[in-house]
Amino acid sequence: MSQFDVLFEPVRIGPVTAPNRFYQVPHCNGFGYRMPRGLAAMRGIKAEGGWGVVCTEETEIHHTSDIAPYFEGRLWNDDDIPALASMADAVHQHGSLAGIELAYSGLNASNLYSRLPALGPRSMGTIGASGYEPVQTRRMDQEDIRNLRRWHREAALRAQRAGFDIIYCYAGHGMSAAAQFILRRYNDRTDEYGGSLENRTRLLRELIEETKDAVGGRCAIAVRFAVDEWMGEDGITWQGEGHDVVAMLAELPDLWDVNVSNWSHDSSPSRFEPEGFQEKYTSFVKQLTTKPVVGVGRYTSPDSMVSAIQRGVLDLVGAARPSIADPFLPTKIKEGRIEDIRECIGCNICVTGDTRFVPIRCTQNPTMGEEWRRGWHPEIIAPRKSAKEIMVIGAGPSGLEAARALGQRGYEVSLLEARKELGGRVLRESALPGLNEWRRVVDWRLTQIRKMKNISVYPSSPMNAKDMIESGVKNVVLATGAVWRRDGMGRTLSKPVSGHDLPNLFSPDDLMDGKLPSGRVILYDDEHYYMGSVLAEFLAAGGCDVSLITPAPLVSYWSQFTLEQERVQRKLMKTGARIYVQHVLDSIGKDSVTISSTITGHVRELEKEAVVVVTDRISNDGLYYQLKPALDEGTIDSLRLIGDAEAPGIIAQAVFSGHLAAREFDESPVEGTPFKVERMSAV
Ligand code: ADP
Ligand code: SF4
Numbered sequence: 001m002s003q004f005d006v007l008f009e010p011v012r013i014g015p016v017t018a019p020n021r022f023y024q025v026p027h028c029n030g031f032g033y034r035m036p037r038g039l040a041a042m043r044g045i046k047a048e049g050g051w052g053v054v055c056t057e058e059t060e061i062h063h064t065s066d067i068a069p070y071f072e073g074r075l076w077n078d079d080d081i082p083a084l085a086s087m088a089d090a091v092h093q094h095g096s097l098a099g100i101e102l103a104y105s106g107l108n109a110s111n112l113y114s115r116l117p118a119l120g121p122r123s124m125g126t127i128g129a130s131g132y133e134p135v136q137t138r139r140m141d142q143e144d145i146r147n148l149r150r151w152h153r154e155a156a157l158r159a160q161r162a163g164f165d166i167i168y169c170y171a172g173h174g175m176s177a178a179a180q181f182i183l184r185r186y187n188d189r190t191d192e193y194g195g196s197l198e199n200r201t202r203l204l205r206e207l208i209e210e211t212k213d214a215v216g217g218r219c220a221i222a223v224r225f226a227v228d229e230w231m232g233e234d235g236i237t238w239q240g241e242g243h244d245v246v247a248m249l250a251e252l253p254d255l256w257d258v259n260v261s262n263w264s265h266d267s268s269p270s271r272f273e274p275e276g277f278q279e280k281y282t283s284f285v286k287q288l289t290t291k292p293v294v295g296v297g298r299y300t301s302p303d304s305m306v307s308a309i310q311r312g313v314l315d316l317v318g319a320a321r322p323s324i325a326d327p328f329l330p331t332k333i334k335e336g337r338i339e340d341i342r343e344c345i346g347c348n349i350c351v352t353g354d355t356r357f358v359p360i361r362c363t364q365n366p367t368m369g370e371e372w373r374r375g376w377h378p379e380i381i382a383p384r385k386s387a388k389e390i391m392v393i394g395a396g397p398s399g400l401e402a403a404r405a406l407g408q409r410g411y412e413v414s415l416l417e418a419r420k421e422l423g424g425r426v427l428r429e430s431a432l433p434g435l436n437e438w439r440r441v442v443d444w445r446l447t448q449i450r451k452m453k454n455i456s457v458y459p460s461s462p463m464n465a466k467d468m469i470e471s472g473v474k475n476v477v478l479a480t481g482a483v484w485r486r487d488g489m490g491r492t493l494s495k496p497v498s499g500h501d502l503p504n505l506f507s508p509d510d511l512m513d514g515k516l517p518s519g520r521v522i523l524y525d526d527e528h529y530y531m532g533s534v535l536a537e538f539l540a541a542g543g544c545d546v547s548l549i550t551p552a553p554l555v556s557y558w559s560q561f562t563l564e565q566e567r568v569q570r571k572l573m574k575t576g577a578r579i580y581v582q583h584v585l586d587s588i589g590k591d592s593v594t595i596s597s598t599i600t601g602h603v604r605e606l607e608k609e610a611v612v613v614v615t616d617r618i619s620n621d622g623l624y625y626q627l628k629p630a631l632d633e634g635t636i637d638s639l640r641l642i643g644d645a646e647a648p649g650i651i652a653q654a655v656f657s658g659h660l661a662a663r664e665f666d667e668s669p670v671e672g673t674p675f676k677v678e679r680m681s682a683v
Helices: 036-047 077-091 144-162 177-182 199-213 241-249 303-311 322-326 329-334 353-357 395-409 426-428 436-451 465-470 508-512 531-541 557-562 565-573 622-633 649-663
Strands: 011-013 016-018 022-024 055-060 097-103 166-171 220-228 255-260 293-295 318-319 388-391 412-416 455-458 474-479 480-486 520-525 545-550 580-583 583-588 592-597 603-607 612-613 617-618 638-641
Touching: 016 097, 022 255, 022 412, 022 474, 036 055, 036 077, 055 077, 055 166, 077 097, 077 144, 144 166, 166 177, 166 199, 177 199, 199 220, 220 241, 255 318, 303 318, 318 322, 322 329, 388 395, 395 412, 395 436, 395 455, 395 474, 426 436, 426 474, 426 649, 436 649, 455 580, 465 480, 474 622, 480 508, 508 531, 508 612, 520 531, 531 545, 531 565, 531 612, 545 583, 557 565, 565 580, 580 612, 583 612, 622 638
Parallel strands: 022 055, 022 318, 055 097, 097 166, 166 220, 220 255, 255 293, 293 318, 388 412, 388 474, 412 455, 474 638, 520 545, 520 612, 545 580
Antiparallel strands: 011 016, 480 617, 583 592, 592 603
């Protein structure tokens, strides 16, 4: 008996039964219909790891609703069945249920691929793709609505033929026609699909009834519905229409999958919301229906999961990100290996697979997205091929992961770190505002490393080339990281900014080392992810008067791909920080800086007491070049530079780089492309 047994109880969902309460809700992944093998392998690993239900992402049901340039699921016609069937098969192989989220995207489709008019409750500029496509939808007439219902029914039948057990009617995130008909701001109709809430819900009701009629004998019918949009009275709320829609349809579907909208709220990063943050909005649902309810909230702690079940908030614990960070989370709970759970850090790098159109990746789980093309498994790794000993220098994310994975292979590893504390950049960055959960990248790896007797860890051990060669070491992995530039050079400035050598200029490293400016601070961000805005927030909280200057058209430009940009900017503006987008730092003087518009060249002078530059970093690759001759002479056998020391980037890349080095150690180098590539047949 364990306190977690409740999580392993089967749950009946209409005509099917989930083997346990772990439910991987639909999530995008960048594979979509374009890379079905990668997709099937990734979903199959989730089932293998114990997720009782594994769903697709949103799946297009008709060519009049294509959400190009995004790659999601596709079930336009029978030719799309085999690819999805391979995913359902991969899930069934492990005794789990496969769910499919059928989506007619309406206003969210711009039909950039099909070039046909998109259809919506009214004619308006579409809200999908870039969000600003110069294209409007056509208002659906009664015939269009009848057609949509037929297409949905046909897609449900195809989904059943593909082997799916749970079929969704999607009304979440404002991203489907069924949701958009419900939302007053999109529905100005005067027919029986407009006006009262009952009328606006008619389409969703019909889709549920007709899907049930088509496939309800064998498949469960799920509804994904966002009960609150975080827009107050401008949208639906959990106390208002969100509540009333659930009340109206309470017993109609076999399963309620409820969340908040839009997607950036639903997938809130840890920078803004804690575990379980959706309970406040979704917990009413179970009081209105006897059908099972699934909900999400970045649950990674089994105690929180049990609590959500026992408090009557949920029947099934929904997860996208926790299942990405650890596909084996359920198995680890079952086996009582709680400390082995690789907890999601809530960074949303996984989301960038979708938003950047590439296979999904994850900061915590370097094998995510690599299941098919590299044959990587999140828990299994090839055993060592020799008794070689390896020295890993640097215990940031790349060095920790390299040491851990080499240790898992069975090699004798020494991990040496110059600082007293292990963790490198992650340890330092996770002390900044909102990034506390990121520490899990270090904590999980240290927990694993401490369990392995074949890994010896030496903190406070700065290493130089001479000592290393004298130690007789034969195999070296260098994970020595990078330092932030102090001269403003980066993708915009190709020469040091004049005045960078004046006092009161700070780099992110200075701030993380506790050297802090005061008064009027100019922060120049040419890095564009989180560091600039996090430091601006940190300085503002410390009483500085902050002006953020960036050459990009948005603050923290790249954070739009992690769904954070708007919230980052809102938070910054609330601190009173002044924001100058599309401006470059021209020069730094004693009491002021000059900046100029990247568009007009117009120059301004801003008073300052200090300047913080967040631009490029410089790799710590000195040791590598000092040791290279020893490699060439044969004094050492192998030498590999990884992580930020090889090429500064995001933490996910550092972890991946460390993992790759461990997998490739002792293997013969591959000629050509070192992974499988999915190619479409030309016929
Ligand atoms: P990455 O993101 O690639 O893992 P980090 O900057 O996070 O890089 O970590 C690099 C780590 O390497 C830091 O903790 C740093 O103290 C350590 N380090 C750098 N040079 C040496 C060295 N010569 N000897 C030992 N440790 C080093
Ligand atoms: Fe969690 Fe980040 Fe991994 Fe996404 S990328 S699953 S948010 S750790």
